[in-house]
Amino acid sequence: MKNFDFHAPTNTLFGKDQIQQLPKVLNQYGKTVLLAYGGGSIKRSGLYDKIYELIGEETTIVELSGIEPNPRLDTVIKGVKLCKEHQVDVILAVGGGSTIDCSKAVAAGVFHEGNPWDFITDKAVTIEKALPIVTILTIAATGSEMNGGAVITNEETKEKLGFHSRLVIPKVSILDPTYTFSxxxxxxxxxxxxxxxxxxxxxxxxxxxxxxxxxxxxxxxxxxxxxxxxxxxxxxxxxxxxxxxxxxxxxxxxxxxxxxxxxxxxxxxxxxxxxxxxxxxxxxxxxxxxxxxxxxxxxxxxxxxxxxxxxxxxxxxxxxxxxxxxxxxxxxxxxxxxxxxxxxxxxxxxxxxxxxxxxxxxxxxxxxxxxxxxxxxxxxxxxxxxxxxxxxxx
Amino acid sequence: MKNFDFHAPTNTLFGKDQIQQLPKVLNQYGKTVLLAYGGGSIKRSGLYDKIYELIGEETTIVELSGIEPNPRLDTVIKGVKLCKEHQVDVILAVGGGSTIDCSKAVAAGVFHEGNPWDFITDKAVTIEKALPIVTILTIAATGSEMNGGAVITNEETKEKLGFHSRLVIPKVSILDPTYTFSxxxxxxxxxxxxxxxxxxxxxxxxxxxxxxxxxxxxxxxxxxxxxxxxxxxxxxxxxxxxxxxxxxxxxxxxxxxxxxxxxxxxxxxxxxxxxxxxxxxxxxxxxxxxxxxxxxxxxxxxxxxxxxxxxxxxxxxxxxxxxxxxxxxxxxxxxxxxxxxxxxxxxxxxxxxxxxxxxxxxxxxxxxxxxxxxxxxxxxxxxxxxxxxxxxxx
CATH class of the missing domain: 1.20.1090.10 (Dehydroquinate synthase-like - alpha domain)
Structure with missing residues (x-):
């Protein structure tokens, strides 16, 4: 066995109806939330409405929607812009690995001068700070809900590359298996x-x-x-x-x-x-x-x-x-x-x-x-x- | 599967010579350290000297030694007294489950008015705050190095009882297998x-x-x-x-x-x-x-x-x-x-x-x-x- 440094600090709230804890969870970080998600599936499932019902009144929600199955750099850049404009306190990533990965790049991108592609491609560029991320998982797959890794696709260069930082490990992940029924x-x-x-x-x-x-x-x-x-x-x-x-x-x-x-x-x-x-x-x-x-x-x-x-x-x-x-x-x-x-x-x-x-x-x-x-x-x-x-x- | 709330935030530094990270680790929490340990084994093994060599100059070390294999309430009370007297910032627990368990009770006891036995016996008494704990494990056994549980023995009442709090989960645990050779x-x-x-x-x-x-x-x-x-x-x-x-x-x-x-x-x-x-x-x-x-x-x-x-x-x-x-x-x-x-x-x-x-x-x-x-x-x-x-x- 080699030496290692293990840190999986994500607080996992697992099971049916754990979403009830969402207001308390988000409150720790602030009142302005970037709601990051992909397509319409969270609307069809009722999850989108549930989130607004739970936190809509007390929280300012800014939306980053349309995150692609293989999340793209331009979507990351769009998210960073939104976070800066609205002084977002916390990112709520609702979806699967793509949404969470994109959110991680946004979270780190907010505090990075220049293009987020820098810290994805250049190991010498270190991530110094990131917005806290809370996730609501809707598909069992990538494990992104409990680690610091993310993969982003650059359409221009046809590159799909990963980065890793402990600073983007989700703080809390709500894992309700019923959200994967659909x-x-x-x-x-x-x-x-x-x-x-x-x-x-x-x-x-x-x-x-x-x-x-x-x-x-x-x-x-x-x-x-x-x-x-x-x-x-x-x-x-x-x-x-x-x-x-x-x-x-x-x-x-x-x-x-x-x-x-x-x-x-x-x-x-x-x-x-x-x-x-x-x-x-x-x-x-x-x-x-x-x-x-x-x-x-x-x-x-x-x-x-x-x-x-x-x-x-x-x-x-x-x-x-x-x-x-x-x-x-x-x-x-x-x-x-x-x-x-x-x-x-x-x-x-x-x-x-x-x-x-x-x-x-x-x-x-x-x-x-x-x-x-x-x-x-x-x-x-x-x-x-x-x-x-x-x-x-x- | 029942609903659950999983949180194992301990940063585990695993492997040979990970102790070199100790100064950096402790520095995050402060300059006054309660060094908690049991008997003479850490002196015989050289670990005690190594700790002083690494942090002795820059840190004020207060010692709580002689922690029993089944740690006793009076030792906990002694530890609490030391922490209060010396305004300890962080507890460094060096040993096995007994030392770590005792340290957990001390960590919580510092912020508890009255006898620590209260929060061990009475579920209604909640732990609101605790000193941070860093551990150096010297025996593979209880798992106390990565959880919030502890068991304390009250010699007077002949009771051996456990308590649990997320606030006493060790922040960092140094797991060097060579410390268990002896x-x-x-x-x-x-x-x-x-x-x-x-x-x-x-x-x-x-x-x-x-x-x-x-x-x-x-x-x-x-x-x-x-x-x-x-x-x-x-x-x-x-x-x-x-x-x-x-x-x-x-x-x-x-x-x-x-x-x-x-x-x-x-x-x-x-x-x-x-x-x-x-x-x-x-x-x-x-x-x-x-x-x-x-x-x-x-x-x-x-x-x-x-x-x-x-x-x-x-x-x-x-x-x-x-x-x-x-x-x-x-x-x-x-x-x-x-x-x-x-x-x-x-x-x-x-x-x-x-x-x-x-x-x-x-x-x-x-x-x-x-x-x-x-x-x-x-x-x-x-x-x-x-x-x-x-x-x-x-």
């Missing part, structure tokens, strides 16, 4: 794939002796596998939605990744897909993950894949570890197929034309060629992309 | 038994659909089982000590217990043993746990015990769940025996003379007779105590 099938499975991928990325790592982190990841993976089919079949099943929601927060708040070195593999590859084609992040991850697994399976990694099969899919470990490992990879693929995920790139509108360019960018924008679980060259990434053009055969 | 065998196994018991207490619970919490608990239980024998055989094995240390914090910071109703079973029973006989808490828990398991195994609980056997001990689940459940209970007992725990009450100096009185007190001081996993009457507790007089036979 999440459509496609987004539910994309969300589950995203949670699962965060766990996979942290689990397949070369650092030895991280049994605490791995045991937590295994438990959360089993949870996602167990409850996703129920959530897809019965969207209003509270227990399924609750377990998926809580798993989303814990999958990426440091618990499963702290104390490990190296960088992730599938996320950098997927970020190019959604930067170029604006596809749903979780779907891109689901498509890439089993191909990546197949590509990196070798004598060094087979033991971990067999353990994954044993702990997560309850497989008996065969004397020939490759048998268990391959079965685990097949089950991973089959899981996504069973959920209904479109499991090839053409099904999400991606053909072979830009694969090479994206492979180059994936390696250029990350350290996967040197620090991934199994280092991936441009050729490796291209192979994984190419293998994603057609269904897998086992 | 923990003696007896305390190492007692610590592991304590961690294991926290997980057991949360795991055996009637609330349905808590797979997230249970998956985490299962992973942490496997970690304790896997690394404790190594830590006992090779006390300076960093990886074993690291995993046990991190497991201790996560076992009791809310992750495995939040979202569940009811109260614990073995802790209330053990608290009487250590209140009356001053035995080591973890050892008392190890003795009681398998007897409690045997006592509460029935048609309602057998499925959970079988799952426990499957997930934690890798048992195949038999069609007759009782077979798996009983094997799991046996393995739990055998585990403690293998560690070297004295597994009967007489071995720790407890005979039958006060069992009835303690059984009455255990029920009197807790809600185990109504809200435990399987409610336990005075007769039940007495049975479990009595069964603990002799070795278990399977």
């Amino acid at each position: 999440v459509p099938t496609y987004q539910t499975m994309a969300g589950s794939a995203d949670i699962f991928s965060h766990l996979i990325e942290n689990y397949f790592n070369q650092t030895p002796d991280t049994m605490v982190q791995d045991g937590i990841a295994e438990g959360l993976m089993r949870t996602v596998l167990y409850y996703t089919p129920t959530a897809l079949k019965e969207p209003t099943n509270y227990e399924a939605r609750a377990n998926l929601m809580w798993a989303s927060s814990l999958a990426l708040n440091g618990l499963t990744g702290n104390g490990k070195f190296g960088v992730w593999s599938c996320h950098p590859m997927e970020h190019e897909l959604s930067a170029y084609y604006d596809i749903t992040h979780g779907i891109g991850l689901a498509i890439l993950t089993p191909r990546w697994m197949e590509h990196v399976l070798n004598d060094d990694t087979v033991e971990r894949f067999a353990l994954y099969g044993h702990r997560v899919f309850d497989l008996e470990v065969n004397d020939d570890l490759y048998i268990t490992a391959k079965e685990a990879i097949k089950l991973t693929y089959d899981t996504f197929v069973d959920w209904g995920v479109p499991m090839t790139l053409p099904e999400v509108g991606i053909d072979e034309s830009l694969l090479e360019e994206m492979a180059e960018q994936a390696v250029h924008h990350s350290n996967i060629s040197t620090k991934a679980y199994v280092p991936l060259s441009v050729e490796d990434v291209l192979k994984i992309y190419t293998n994603s053009l057609v269904p897998m055969i086992f | 923990v003696p065998t007896y305390q190492t196994m007692a610590g592991s038994a304590d961690i294991f018991s926290h997980l057991i207490e949360n795991y055996f619970n009637q609330t349905p659909d808590t797979m997230v919490q249970d998956g985490i608990a299962e992973g942490l239980m496997r970690t304790v089982l896997y690394y404790t024998p190594t830590a006992l055989k090779e006390p300076t094995n960093y990886e074993a000590r690291a995993n046990l240390m991190w497991a201790s914090s996560l076992a009791l910071n809310g992750l495995t217990g939040n979202g569940k109703f009811g109260v614990w079973s073995c802790h209330p029973m053990e608290h009487e043993l250590s209140a009356y006989y001053d035995i080591t808490h973890g050892i008392g828990l190890a003795i009681l746990t398998p007897r409690w398991m045997e006592h509460v195994l029935n048609d309602d609980t057998v499925e959970r015990f079988a799952l426990y056997g499957h997930r934690v001990f890798d048992l195949e689940v038999n069609d007759d769940l009782y077979i798996t459940a009983k094997e799991a209970i046996k393995l739990t007992y055998d585990t403690f025996v293998d560690w070297g725990v004295p597994m009967t009450l007489p071995e720790v100096g407890i005979d039958e003379s006060l069992l009835e009185e303690m059984a009455e007190q255990a029920v009197h001081h807790s809600n185990i007779s109504t809200k435990a996993y399987v409610p336990l009457s005075v007769e039940d507790v007495l049975k479990i105590y009595t069964n603990s007089l002799v070795p278990m036979i399977f």
Whole structure:
């Protein structure tokens, strides 16, 4: 285990009707609120009206709406402008990862002279201060509700890049599983794939002796596998939605990744897909993950894949570890197929034309060629992309 | 899953030499520090000198030493007096659960008019303010380094009682596994038994659909089982000590217990043993746990015990769940025996003379007779105590 610095200070108010605490929560920070959200789903669900009912009278609400599924830099800049104009005290991010990520960039952007893209692209530019963020989560997916990470897309440069700061970790997150009842099938499975991928990325790592982190990841993976089919079949099943929601927060708040070195593999590859084609992040991850697994399976990694099969899919470990490992990879693929995920790139509108360019960018924008679980060259990434053009055969 | 409010804001600085950050950490809170510790072990290990070397020049250090293994109310009162006299800004608790628990009571006691026993015994007396606490952990056991709970013993009334407040959650905890290298065998196994018991207490619970919490608990239980024998055989094995240390914090910071109703079973029973006989808490828990398991195994609980056997001990689940459940209970007992725990009450100096009185007190001081996993009457507790007089036979 490597040294680490763990800090997940978000106060999570979990469960039905926790929104009743919203006035008290926001009051700690001030009376002018930036209400950040995406499209009309929070209006259709009644959440938007509920917020106004609870805080509308005593609070000045400024709205930043229309935040994109892959939030854009120009929306961040618009939010920063609003916060400065109206002297906003606190950001209330209502939505999923996109809305929360955008809010984080706004929160930090308010105190940054110049373009927020600076602190996203330049590690030398440090975030010194940020507005407090409170979130109301409406989809279980990114875990952004309990960490300091955010990913922003620059449409001009076609770049989709992340930044991280402890100052933008949400102060309070209201996690009411009933708000995810109306999440459509496609987004539910994309969300589950995203949670699962965060766990996979942290689990397949070369650092030895991280049994605490791995045991937590295994438990959360089993949870996602167990409850996703129920959530897809019965969207209003509270227990399924609750377990998926809580798993989303814990999958990426440091618990499963702290104390490990190296960088992730599938996320950098997927970020190019959604930067170029604006596809749903979780779907891109689901498509890439089993191909990546197949590509990196070798004598060094087979033991971990067999353990994954044993702990997560309850497989008996065969004397020939490759048998268990391959079965685990097949089950991973089959899981996504069973959920209904479109499991090839053409099904999400991606053909072979830009694969090479994206492979180059994936390696250029990350350290996967040197620090991934199994280092991936441009050729490796291209192979994984190419293998994603057609269904897998086992 | 029940509604819950999760908040584990402790910033954990984990790993070798993290103590170098101590000056910066303490500086946030002020220049007068109450250094709280137990006996001479931190002097023998060099930790005491290291602290003075790092902060001795710039900081005024007031010492509260001699904190007992089961910290006493009069020591708390002494600490409060010191803090008031010297206008202490921050408490640096160096040690294990006893030192940290005592520090929590001192931290809150400073701002409480009257005897600290008030807020420990009377739920109506709320803690309004507390001094900030920074900890340097020297034994993996109670998890006190990352939560707001504390247990204090009143020698006069023979009561050992807990209190809880978010205001006394440590701000920063330095977790350097090398500080646990010198923990003696007896305390190492007692610590592991304590961690294991926290997980057991949360795991055996009637609330349905808590797979997230249970998956985490299962992973942490496997970690304790896997690394404790190594830590006992090779006390300076960093990886074993690291995993046990991190497991201790996560076992009791809310992750495995939040979202569940009811109260614990073995802790209330053990608290009487250590209140009356001053035995080591973890050892008392190890003795009681398998007897409690045997006592509460029935048609309602057998499925959970079988799952426990499957997930934690890798048992195949038999069609007759009782077979798996009983094997799991046996393995739990055998585990403690293998560690070297004295597994009967007489071995720790407890005979039958006060069992009835303690059984009455255990029920009197807790809600185990109504809200435990399987409610336990005075007769039940007495049975479990009595069964603990002799070795278990399977």
